[in-house]
Structures are given as C-alpha cells and as structure tokens.
Amino acid sequence: MRTWPAAGSRARAAARDRVEREALQQGVRYRRIFVMLLSVIVVVSSVVVLLGTIGLFAETRARPLTPAEQNQYKQEEIARRWQAWPATGVFPEEVKYLGLDRAQQYARRVGIAPETECGKGVDASVAGILDNHGCVTMLRATYVDQTASFVITVGVAVLKDEASRVSASEELTQDDRVGVLPVAFPGTVTERFGPDQRQRTGWVGAGPYIVFSTAGYADGRTRAAIPPEEILHSELWPAAKSVGNQIAYFLADPPKVPPCTQGNVC
Structure with a gap:
C-alpha cells in the first residue's frame, strides 16, 4: 500500500521534535x-x-614574644653589634677602670687598628684555635691609662655564634704570654709597645665574642726586664683587665626586648 505523504511528514516532524526536545533536555x-x-x-x-586570610592574620598580628623568641632576639642583637655599631661604639673614647685604692679612673683610646683576619691579630697558638672554630674577624684598639704609664691593646675576636665562642674558649690556654698582638701608633705614647713589651695577656668571653687584652709599660720595658713578682702584682694588669672587661660588657650587655612581635603593643 502506498504511504500518504501527509502522514509521513507528520511522523518525521514528530520525530524531529522528539529529538530536539531530548537534545534540549540533555x-x-x-x-x-x-x-x-x-x-x-x-x-x-x-x-x-x-x-588563608585568617591564618595570615593570625601569623602577622601582634602577640607577646615567647621566652625562646626573646632569647633569640637578644642573641641576634648582640651578635650584630660589631657591624651595626661604629668602631668608636665598640671601642669608646674613654673606658672606666679602678686604680689604686679602688679609685675610679679612665683609660683613653689612642687609636683603632684596621679590621684584620683573626690569625693575624693574635699569636700563632691562639690563631689555630680561632680559625678552627670559625672566627670571622679581629677588631683591635689601643688605650693608655690615666697616667699614660701603661699601654693596653684590646682585641675582639668575632666568632660566628656563641656556641662557637664557648668551644673556642675551652681550648684557650691560661698562658699569660700569648694572646692578642699589640697595636702601636707612631708618634704617640704607644709607639714602643710591641710583642716583647707585653707584660701579661688575658681574655674574657662575651656572647659570640672573645675579648683579649694585653698590657705593657709606655717606656718600652720588655717582660724579660721586669722581675716576676712585679709582673704578677703590679697595678698594670688590673687596669688592663678592667678595660677589657668593660668593653666585653658593652658588647654583650642584654638589649631591651620589645614585649610583642610588632613593637610594644600586642
């Protein structure tokens, strides 16, 4: 039987509509x-x-410093002083010391030596110890006592951290004939102060620093020319030791720590 065209068209149209509706629904x-x-x-x-915003706010908002953070702040502040301070801050123009009868007197700075390698500022036996423990640099200055009779050279060995300084200090001997090398300044009362003129030497630890001191007579007398009892009991060494200790105190004096991570307000 022959299909009527109208009926076939309606079926095809319905099929197209169904396909379009399904495609539309899909x-x-x-x-x-x-x-x-x-x-x-x-x-x-x-x-x-x-x-992330909450976390960032929590990290950056001001809060009280923990004891560990306070200690770290102090150590970092002390460790950078040799660079952050001017040379005249490390070696003040005048340093107090106690003279005869514990009278307060002042040592006067004559000059500051150029910064040098650690091994070049001390005796060879000391140089090896400093180098083995990562000594960074050596700073030196020379003072005279209030009467200009004694010449005192102070040397600051900068170690990389306090732990290194402690390790190095444990290996240093108590031999008072070796330590920092003197620095003399021509045309001044210190010009005759050399290694042979050192009467005694010593050192003290402070933070990451080993502060050496050595002293002699301004008239150029050698250690060999001085009777042993005078070397041990003269006024010279207490004055020199006091000057070195004062400079060590300045360098390691604990700084004031801010109470909060962003200053004084939490």
Missing part, C-alpha cells in the same frame, strides 16, 4: 551540572581564601 542537564560544579569551585576557593 543540554539543560549539562548546564545544570556545569553551574553546580562552578558553584562548588567558587565556594571551595572562597573557603580557601578565607582560611
């Missing part, structure tokens, strides 16, 4: 899925940003 479903995924991504991103 597109709507895909769009809904896409919108849902996009919404989830936006929500998750917002949560991540919010949590």
Whole structure:
C-alpha cells in the first residue's frame, strides 16, 4: 500500500521534535551540572581564601614574644653589634677602670687598628684555635691609662655564634704570654709597645665574642726586664683587665626586648 505523504511528514516532524526536545533536555542537564560544579569551585576557593586570610592574620598580628623568641632576639642583637655599631661604639673614647685604692679612673683610646683576619691579630697558638672554630674577624684598639704609664691593646675576636665562642674558649690556654698582638701608633705614647713589651695577656668571653687584652709599660720595658713578682702584682694588669672587661660588657650587655612581635603593643 502506498504511504500518504501527509502522514509521513507528520511522523518525521514528530520525530524531529522528539529529538530536539531530548537534545534540549540533555543540554539543560549539562548546564545544570556545569553551574553546580562552578558553584562548588567558587565556594571551595572562597573557603580557601578565607582560611588563608585568617591564618595570615593570625601569623602577622601582634602577640607577646615567647621566652625562646626573646632569647633569640637578644642573641641576634648582640651578635650584630660589631657591624651595626661604629668602631668608636665598640671601642669608646674613654673606658672606666679602678686604680689604686679602688679609685675610679679612665683609660683613653689612642687609636683603632684596621679590621684584620683573626690569625693575624693574635699569636700563632691562639690563631689555630680561632680559625678552627670559625672566627670571622679581629677588631683591635689601643688605650693608655690615666697616667699614660701603661699601654693596653684590646682585641675582639668575632666568632660566628656563641656556641662557637664557648668551644673556642675551652681550648684557650691560661698562658699569660700569648694572646692578642699589640697595636702601636707612631708618634704617640704607644709607639714602643710591641710583642716583647707585653707584660701579661688575658681574655674574657662575651656572647659570640672573645675579648683579649694585653698590657705593657709606655717606656718600652720588655717582660724579660721586669722581675716576676712585679709582673704578677703590679697595678698594670688590673687596669688592663678592667678595660677589657668593660668593653666585653658593652658588647654583650642584654638589649631591651620589645614585649610583642610588632613593637610594644600586642
């Protein structure tokens, strides 16, 4: 039997409509899925940003320093003083010391030597110890006592940290004939002060620093020319030791620590 054209057209049209409706419905479903995924991504991103902001605020907001942070602040401040301070800050123009009858007197700085390698500022036996423990540099200055009778050279050996300084100090001997090498300044009362003129030497630890001191007579007398009992009991060495200790105190004096991570207000 022959199919009537009108009936076939209606069937094909209905089929096309059905296919289009199914395609449209599928597109709507895909769009809904896409919108849902996009919404989830936006929500998750917002949560991540919010949590990150909260975390950043928690990290950067001012809060009291912990005891460990306070100690670290002190150590870092002390360790950088040899660079942060001017040379005249490390070696003040005048340093107090106690003279005869414990009278307060002042040693006067004659000059500051150029910064040098640790091994070049001390005797060889001391140089090896400093080098083995990572000595960074050596700073030296020379003073005279209030009567200009004694010449005192102070040397600051800068170690990389306090632990290194402690280790190096444990290996230093108590031999008072070796230590920092004197620095003389021509045309001054110190010009005759050399290694042979050293009467005694010593050192003290302070933070990451070993502060050496050595002293002699301004008239150029050698250690060999002085009776042993005078070397041990003269006024010279207490004055020299006091000057070295004062400079060590300046360098290692604990700084004032801010109470909070961002200053004085938490």
